Amino acid sequence: MKQPVSISAVLFAIAFPWALPAQNSAPSAPVREVVDTYFGTRVVDPYRWMETANNPELLSYLNSQGERTRSVLNALASQRSSLLGRILELQNEAPSITGVQRLGDKYFYLEAPPGSKDSRLMMRPVAGGSAKLLLNPAALSASGSHAAITYFQPSWDGQYVIAGVALGGSEDATIRIVQSSTGELLKDAITRTQYGSPAWTDDNQFFYYMRQQKLAANAVPSAIYENTRLYLHKIGTGEEADKAVFGSDVNPDLKLPKAGFVFGFQLPGTALVAAVQTRGTIDTPAGWVKSLKANNAPWRQVVRHEDGLLDFVSKGSTVYVLTKTGAPNGRIVRFDASKQDFSQSEEIRRESDLVLSASGSSGLAGAQDALYAYGIRAGASVVIRIPYDAPMHSEEIALPFAGSVSNMTADYRVAGFTCSLAAWTKPKTVMSYDPDTKRLKDTGLQPPHPADYSGITSVEVEADSVGGVKVPLSIIYRKDLALDGSHSAVMEAYGAYGFNIAPNFSPTGLAWLERGGIIAYAHVRGGGEKGEAWHLAGQKQTKQHTIDDFVACAQYLIGHGYTSPAHLAVRGTSAGGIAVGGFMTQHPELVRAALDRVGVSDLLRFEVTQGGDANIPELGSVKVETDFRALYASSPYHHVKDGAAYPAVLLETGLNDPRVPSWQMAKMTARLQAATSSKLPVLLRVDKDAGHGIGSDRQQAAELVADEFTFLGWQLGMAGFVPR
Numbered sequence: 194m195k196q197p198v199s200i201s202a203v204l205f206a207i208a209f210p211w212a213l214p215a216q217n218s219a220p221s222a223p224v225r226e227v228v229d230t231y232f233g234t235r236v237v238d239p240y241r242w243m244e245t246a247n248n249p250e251l252l253s254y255l256n257s258q259g260e261r262t263r264s265v266l267n268a269l270a271s272q273r274s275s276l277l278g279r280i281l282e283l284q285n286e287a288p289s290i291t292g293v294q295r296l297g298d299k300y301f302y303l304e305a306p307p308g309s310k311d312s313r314l315m316m317r318p319v320a321g322g323s324a325k326l327l328l329n330p331a332a333l334s335a336s337g338s339h340a341a342i343t344y345f346q347p348s349w350d351g352q353y354v355i356a357g358v359a360l361g362g363s364e365d366a367t368i369r370i371v372q373s374s375t376g377e378l379l380k381d382a383i384t385r386t387q388y389g390s391p392a393w394t395d396d397n398q399f400f401y402y403m404r405q406q407k408l409a410a411n412a413v414p415s416a417i418y419e420n421t422r423l424y425l426h427k428i429g430t431g432e433e434a435d436k437a438v439f440g441s442d443v444n445p446d447l448k449l450p451k452a453g454f455v456f457g458f459q460l461p462g463t464a465l466v467a468a469v470q471t472r473g474t475i476d477t478p479a480g481w482v483k484s485l486k487a488n489n490a491p492w493r494q495v496v497r498h499e500d501g502l503l504d505f506v507s508k509g510s511t512v513y514v515l516t517k518t519g520a521p522n523g524r525i526v527r528f529d530a531s532k533q534d535f536s537q538s539e540e541i542r543r544e545s546d547l548v549l550s551a552s553g554s555s556g557l558a559g560a561q562d563a564l565y566a567y568g569i570r571a572g573a574s575v576v577i578r579i580p581y582d583a584p585m586h587s588e589e590i591a592l593p594f595a596g597s598v599s600n601m602t603a604d605y606r607v608a609g610f611t612c613s614l615a616a617w618t619k620p621k622t623v624m625s626y627d628p629d630t631k632r633l634k635d636t637g638l639q640p641p642h643p644a645d646y647s648g649i650t651s652v653e654v655e656a657d658s659v660g661g662v663k664v665p666l667s668i669i670y671r672k673d674l675a676l677d678g679s680h681s682a683v684m685e686a687y688g689a690y691g692f693n694i695a696p697n698f699s700p701t702g703l704a705w706l707e708r709g710g711i712i713a714y715a716h717v718r719g720g721g722e723k724g725e726a727w728h729l730a731g732q733k734q735t736k737q738h739t740i741d742d743f744v745a746c747a748q749y750l751i752g753h754g755y756t757s758p759a760h761l762a763v764r765g766t767s768a769g770g771i772a773v774g775g776f777m778t779q780h781p782e783l784v785r786a787a788l789d790r791v792g793v794s795d796l797l798r799f800e801v802t803q804g805g806d807a808n809i810p811e812l813g814s815v816k817v818e819t820d821f822r823a824l825y826a827s828s829p830y831h832h833v834k835d836g837a838a839y840p841a842v843l844l845e846t847g848l849n850d851p852r853v854p855s856w857q858m859a860k861m862t863a864r865l866q867a868a869t870s871s872k873l874p875v876l877l878r879v880d881k882d883a884g885h886g887i888g889s890d891r892q893q894a895a896e897l898v899a900d901e902f903t904f905l906g907w908q909l910g911m912a913g914f915v916p917r
Contacts (some may be wrong), residue, residue, distance in 0.1 A: 774829025
């Protein structure tokens with residue numbers, strides 16, 4: 194018999210369509226308070242129990258939250274299905290080419306063909322012709338867990354290629370070696386090489402790599418990056434035969450810190466081997482060299498941590514260093530590593546308005562003919578050519594369009610370089626530079642993506658933030674939109690590690706833009722958009738600036754009619770969780786929805802995670818009073834207030850995340866669900882076969898975007914997004 198429906202319930206559903214599927218009650222999280230006292234400040238943590246390793250109760254909670262999220266989004270199944278279909282269509286209109294390297298007369302790269310889930314290792318002649326499949330990671334997958342190539346490195350002669358292969362998005366890679374001429378996968382397999390950074394010797398028979406220690410069963414998570422070692426491996430041997438050549442417990446005389454990362458390589462064409470050590474994230478590395486000609490030759494330090502090394506390449510024994518020491522925008526120096534060190538270096542490129550210090554958007558490439566450097570000016574990439582024999586006569590290289598250069602690589606035996614170039618509305622092209630013709634040309638590796646952006650435009654503006662600071666803001670939207678405040682908009686920020694959000698082309702983003710949605714990127718302090726000074730202005734004691742700038746950009750969008758608080762969403766990923774969490778806890782009235790993607794939320798406890806120690810240089814430590822004060826002030830989890838009206842929130846985690854463990858998102862979810870008075874949904878999306886997003890396959894990526902756009906379309910009132 195059909196049940197009667199009350200008039201009040203119908204009216205409520207019409208007025209608040211978001212409320213219908215959210216009636217599923219959230220799984221309750223037990224409150225078991227733990228009290229910590231930091232420098233006289235008492236801090237209560239209601240969900241500390243979630244941090245226990247291999248906690249069945251947490252896994253049950255995550256599973257229940259994930260199931261609830263799926264049931265809620267299922268009420269919008271038809272809209273999600275339409276979005277997913279369009280996203281997959283856009284994704285599969287062209288192959289995706291990444292990580293291109295040129296070695297001699299061949300290109301090596303990863304390719305995800307249309308319709309495929311995985312990126313496969315490929316090789317193609319530089320002159321053109323057919324490409325050859327070297328390794329499909331699917332052949333190395335395990336039951337219930339997909340495999341992904343997280344890094345690769347060809348030998349100098351191109352006969353072998355090292356590939357780091359990880360399962361389930363964990364980034365816990367195992368080094369494998371494929372012979373390029375036959376496609377044979379060698380028996381060599383080296384485990385615990387998450388950040389292996391393999392580097393071949395000149396004879397192409399050995400390579401250096403970094404390996405984590407084998408952990409004891411009761412080890413704390415952060416111990417995984419203690420006592421890391423640099424090893425030398427010979428092709429055809431087992432991992433147990435490899436010799437450790439550098440590390441804190443290998444070279445006690447060097448007094449290296451116990452926790453950190455070590456990498457090494459032969460300076461090509463020389464008898465010198467170099468080793469570098471860093472604590473991680475923004476801790477600039479120290480470097481040592483020694484001769485390969487003498488047995489037991491001592492290591493000689495040539496670069497100190499305080500020298501501010503950002504990138505380097507070598508030509509013979511001459512090392513070219515991009516440094517931020519004495520130059521927040523970056524400068525370039527060189528020295529002869531066979532007899533000199535950084536203190537004796539010669540400056541060949543002084544600091545200028547060209548920002549060479551932005552993480553992810555600047556660097557060096559050493560070719561046969563010259564040194565090449567790239568950076569950003571006014572938000573767009575600039576490439577300069579610096580002749581080895583006349584470095585003061587550098588010249589800028591004309592780019593086909595204003596956009597962002599990425600993945601610039603060069604072979605020291607070959608003139609010119611390869612790189613990728615893209616913009617907000619222009620597809621990525623893989624290009625090569627010929628110094629003889631002074632032209633960049635299309636390699637043909639990446640076919641132009643046919644996604645039709647002809648009706649889409651982008652603008653670069655600046656928002657006024659606290660202290661009179663101008664914050665760059667990129668806005669992408671449909672050309673025919675009237676700026677009347679009615680449009681659904683999602684704005685993203687990161688603001689950490691000096692990382693620059695560079696212009697990039699997103700084919701799948703068109704699924705949102707063509708529906709009248711707006712996408713914006715706030716280039717907040719803490720990032721590297723305006724150099725190292727911009728980074729330091731949003732770090733530790735100045736972290737509030739990151740949040741202030743994010744809010745200022747939202748106010749710009751609202752004030753100029755792009756959107757309104759009822760139609761605005763904010764999103765942040767990883768360390769961007771600080772920005773998005775700070776925004777919604779400090780100014781919930783300005784935003785209707787938030788996407789917290791594998792976000793750092795509990796800053797006071799991040800230090801105890803697997804990668805926590807490596808992040809201390811950027812975030813600080815609770816063991817230092819000034820750092821604690823800054824961490825506590827900007828920790829989103831600790832500023833959720835009972836009874837506050839928070840926006841709708843979709844939080845996301847992967848169970849295999851090595852960077853931001855799932856309990857960070859679980860604690861934030863539990864706290865928001867218990868505190869909010871708005872009755873807007875707080876959902877936790879859980880992927881059991883994923884990690885931090887690195888190594889997720891293309892189907893997973895498409896499913897995630899479909900969930901996000903469905904959630905936002907529903908919450909921001911986009912036409913057609915009314916749940917069943």
